[in-house]
Amino acid sequence: MPKKIRLGILGGGGDSLIGILHRVASQINDNYEIVGAVFSPVYQESLDFAKEIDIPTNRIYKDFDALIEEELKLPEEERIQVCSVQTPNFLHYPMAKKLLDNGFHVICEKPMTMNYEEAKALEASHQKSGKVFALTHTYTGYPMVRQMREMIKNGELGKIHKVDARYYQGWINPIIHDKEKRSSVWRLDPTKAGISSCMGDIGVHAFNMVEFTTGLRVKSLLCDFNYLYEDNQMDVDGTVLIRMDDHVKGVIRSSQVATGEENGLAIAIYGEKGAFRWEQERPNFLYKMSDTQPTQIYKPGHAYNSELSLDGTKLPPGHPEGIFDSMANIYLGAARAIRGEHYNDGEFPTMQDGVRGMNFIESTVASHKQGNIWIDLD
Template identity: 45%
Template structure:
């Protein structure tokens, strides 16, 4: 099949933030082409946004419903292969459901849905549709995160005992949503963001990263979440104790009122024989620690790394790779999986390495458990995915 994989975008029009990130990521490897979109809930803004991307006027739709209906009616050689959903949380489920039921694959920004009930319903729809569903937990796309996962999986650290994962930011230290800041407005609005603010926005990234690297699942948790900024409807800070299904214990800290912090996601994992440490602010480096040896420093793109880490890299050693490239790795794998499906081939295991609907359900179960635990004075609460 000698063509690019074609996609349509829902959301991400003029003035949006994450849509541009997705478009850059999709374009990095030259395997994917934007062919249509419903870029805004405002039909005219959607069409104007499509013209910014030099799309034909008849492929710039006034709504996602119109896009899915008209794309499905096009010949197979012209229509989109999948949709990319880059809307606020409350608009993740409706277009995903419509696209899957119309026979299109779906790649969605996280979290998967507005609620756990929606996520479980979406999982059923994915299964019935036979279509692919991916979730852009982009931090799993970093080469050194994949190296950490492989080392844990191969038993290099021994049985995992302790996980510490943190995601502090400071951008919501004041009530900027009241000043009309678009990103802050919807992320602090329960109707558009869901039951949690900080925990839903970045806490789920920390949860997903911990489970991805360790291969473990959070069994139960005790959470204390707070809205520190007066008048804010959702949490802007959270502290969570974790119990994993192998008996390991953990601490998860997420905050959007940690003044001076940018996107300081980091994780430390400790096993019986060794530990590892990774910081998103220095993504090319993985620190590996041993009981009876000096600490080792692993660096991106070097030949001593595992297959997954090497496959995720694009540049020679010491050339920085970061946020956009990690996003691009998810798009590349998702598109390669679609290509394999279209060609009737079995995809390589590396291609299958992207977050799926199961990760989306677990993320929503984590949010629900955190909110319930905090409402019950940090009582231990099961994560019922």
Template identity: 45%
Template sequence: MTRLKMGMVGGGIGSFIGDVHRKAASIDGMIDLVCGAFSSSTEKSLASAEALGIPKERAYGSFEEMILEEAKLPEEERMDFVSIVTPNHMHFPPAKMALEHGFHVICDKPMTLTLDEALELEKIVHSSGKVFALTHNYTGYPMVKQAKAMIAKGDLGDLRKVCAQYLQGWLATSVEKTGQKQAAWRVDPKKSGIGGALGDIGTHAENLVEYITGLQIEELAADLSAFGEGRTLDDDGNILLRFDNGAKGVMTFSQIATGEENNLGVKVYGTKGSIEWYQENPNELTVRWLENTKQIFTPGGNGGYPESSDYVRIPAGHPEGYLEGFATMYRSFAQELLNVKNNQSQSASPDFPTVKDGVRGMKFIYAAVESSNNNASWTKI
């Protein structure tokens, strides 16, 4: 099997999400990190390369340099794709340039700083003919796949009600004033965009809900708040949802939910049954039935669909976690690249979130902010 070569933008040593991407990319043995513009400081980029065992000549001081220099290398040597793990405002520029220079792209979420950028990026992706993936990693969990498959097959009947939550507490105090870098850029509209927690985690909840249900949120009524002193972006929100099939729902998210760690969860109710899943305990899917006894599905366990068990790396009872779910993004992306390398056409419905999901996430952010500015009036997505 040919292994794919990855170049990284951002993610210098010490960053949270860069390290996650690297580990996730490595788990399935399909991808090697070969170069990076790990920092806007050449010195720091070099230090990161050194620590990561990457030759210094492939540690670049900027994404522009990386893209230009790598493009000059012989095909069998140069990077196959770019992984973008910078704050939001630095997603669009490297994505655009990489695509335009013939590199595939995998990018962290939310996709861009603004909706305009998102719409432009969508055009660029299509015109480039390159593969673009967005790491809405929570869709990679086997039990999320199981829920999606059960709903798609009609096991739950017609869907009527959706409850989603994404609760964190790490911004309960003003940590952005203490030099915490992760917090600092997230509360800064110039780097985050118009959504705070909304963009950072609300989009995950939105994506998860639409992924599992196959429905689209048609309109919403959002009440966003900024509890943290001096914050201009939301750090908490409650949203009423109406779906395109007539289902109703509610979403709550927060980064000031004191004591919560990473409590993403979803409940979906249909006429025949319902599902319940939580990211912090990802290897259980609770399914309730109209007439039968409640069931607990597990990855690779009895009764699971192939749509789920195909994503399980280890036997039932051996818990997989966040990194494995994330790795599934990379594995599916890598598989698509290998297909393309083998002169197959791109998949019409690839097995990872795409630029379309990215646009949808940005529209969700914009609709929620507009609704909240209008005192939670109903706003179409």
């Protein structure tokens, strides 16, 4: 009999976007219960946030070390089983390592560590621990990304010979073109953000997508970065030539100054027998191309999809997965009304909408039955 998994949260308090994303995601399949947390380095903020989202405060801890120490005192069947690490990048490694070393499972935001050396050290801890470690390369969770992987594994593209992946954003433009801003923001300060801005933040997603979908490994690369001003030398743009084996090549393009692009992650994979194209901003549409047949559009939830893809689809074809959010918005409006809070007209459909609907349906039947005549609504 399934029981909810006891989840601890590190970071992600207040308005943190990543906090919302993890919290929502952890609830969607009825699998997790948040039982403990350090939402913020400031204890009082952690407590306040726990109250705000209605989580019992007795296991909100002062800091990460206290969380480990106190949880280990609890009997195993009450103890946090897995921690979700949503703290700033430099804390990923020490927290994940200590969690694994103390027998906790870990769900960790990316980048996993600050550098490759830490990554290999964490890998060693992980292997010793025998615990689950999940890295939230979120995009691999899309049903159609999974579908690509499975179809390629089944040989439906034949031998792959070319890969082209891209992650283009434009959000850093207003910062980079402003001398004041570009010299003060932590993202562009190598002492705070690490060795790379663009490649470390988003290029690595494109890289992960290439290896995840093709099942091939990048053997070597040649890279050129761009920065737009001499006074700041963090990469805000870069192109990477990749070789997967002698005759399988590709390119990974990544930019934070691609004006007007939002989350422009996309991949094209070309093989002997076919090809795929997929874009993150229309995640339900997977294009399978061929030199001789009409292009096919695969969509989620169909019987023709792979088991891995279908496992990630909760609703029938044609519901963009975002429909959960649409419904959630209606629940949100209703919650405000129930609490007697202010809400705007239009936040949720009301009784009047229901009455109108029935009036409409009955009128259509009446019009049709009486020989297609005009019927007035009330």
